[in-house]
Amino acid sequence: MHEDIPAIELLQKAGQYFLPAVSVDNVIFGFHEDQLKVLLLHMSTSRKWALPGGYVFKDEEIDDAAVRILKRRTGLQNLFLAAPVEPGPKC
DSSP states (O other): OOTTSOHHHHHHTHHHHEEEEEEEEOOOEEEETTEEEEOOEEETTTTEEEOSEEEEETTOOHHHHHHHHHHHHHOOOSOOOOOOOOOOOOO
16 A cells, blocks of 8 residues: 555655554564463664554554554564454443
């Protein structure tokens, strides 16, 4: 979809391509040696850890953005992704 746009252009003209104030963060759970794990990325520019996330293109569905971002940041694909369910009315 937008793979042909150079990364520097996406950064310089972010407002032209992305929805304002909308981003996606993926939380990937796994088990290793009977322990629950969460996938985090080490950000080389800030030396901090973060969830794999990014911005949503203006012409993109949120679910599609989650898949695109996860693949781009981690190389992972064909995973079961589920959006959090909004809580119902309190009893």
